[in-house]
Amino acid sequence: MDSTWVNTSLGLNLVPFCSADDHQAPATQVASHHDVLAEELNRVSVENKKLTEMLTALCENYNTLQSQVGELMTTQQQQNKTSDIYRKRKADSEDYNNVIGLISTGTNTDTSSISDDKEYSCKRLKENTNLKISRVYVHTDASDTGLIVNDGYQWRKYGQKVTRDNPSPRAYYKCSFAPSCPVKKKVQKSAENPCLLVATYEGEHNHMHPESRAEVTLIAPVSPNQNQQLITSPISVLPSVAKISPAPTFLSDDNRISPNSAMCPPETQAPTFQQFLVQQMASSLTKDPNFTSALAAAISGRISGHTMARNGEK
């Protein structure tokens, strides 16, 4: 590979302004040098146009997702208005909203995907603010009644309850290393999407992962004083998962596919899946207000850097 070419992940080939010939160009070739500069300027303009188009596409994807989030939120609010069940536990709902604010991402306020966890006990958070809560969404077959999320750890089921706002029962698991390991797990199908299994983890494992094969990045609060924190929880995507759900997809709380979902079995790496993954990543990038400015700064810095270098040569 030619070291003078910079092949970016965006498919851009940024050709340095200074070619090897430039360094040896005599001062008498000012006219041809001017042509080269014009050519470089032209190419930079094309690159700039290309970048602008890419950014536009990214923003469009972002806006599409944002509108979908808005629709889901509107639906959720209507459901809450027509149901007075939640009013019975006003305090719980307020606490719940606080927790959702902690768990969900700063820009995504979608709570529809986790509304089935409204009864989530926030008292525990008050009692133990160091308790780490993380949540994993796993695609499963809607007809599959099993509440099994194979994350590589060994769990012992100690209870199952039917909750009031979800026809699907909730299963309670303790880590098989208990009582030395305090981690608990709750698994329940999403009320809105029966194809989605919601696994809520409480606490941290204090032992080695039995099968440390892969890691899934989760978004979870560490304490109520922190908005959110990226933590990595070892999630082993085992063949048994593929048996349970043909196309398991680990999602973070805002339903975005986790960065490490590339660890999923090969059958999930279909072109449509990859396309969706790219769209999600693009959406995540555009959510960062510093992204576009950083990108522009990087480009302008590169241009100015080369310009200064060239000026320095003269």
Added chain:
DNA sequence: CGGATTTGACCCGCGC
């Protein structure tokens, strides 16, 4: 036979 799962009973906190 031992470990895992099931399931009804019980506990506890909260709202009325």
Added chain:
DNA sequence: GCGCGGGTCAAATCCG
């Protein structure tokens, strides 16, 4: 104080 609902316990049952 009572009822509701989530969470947990523990005896019964299942299964390899």
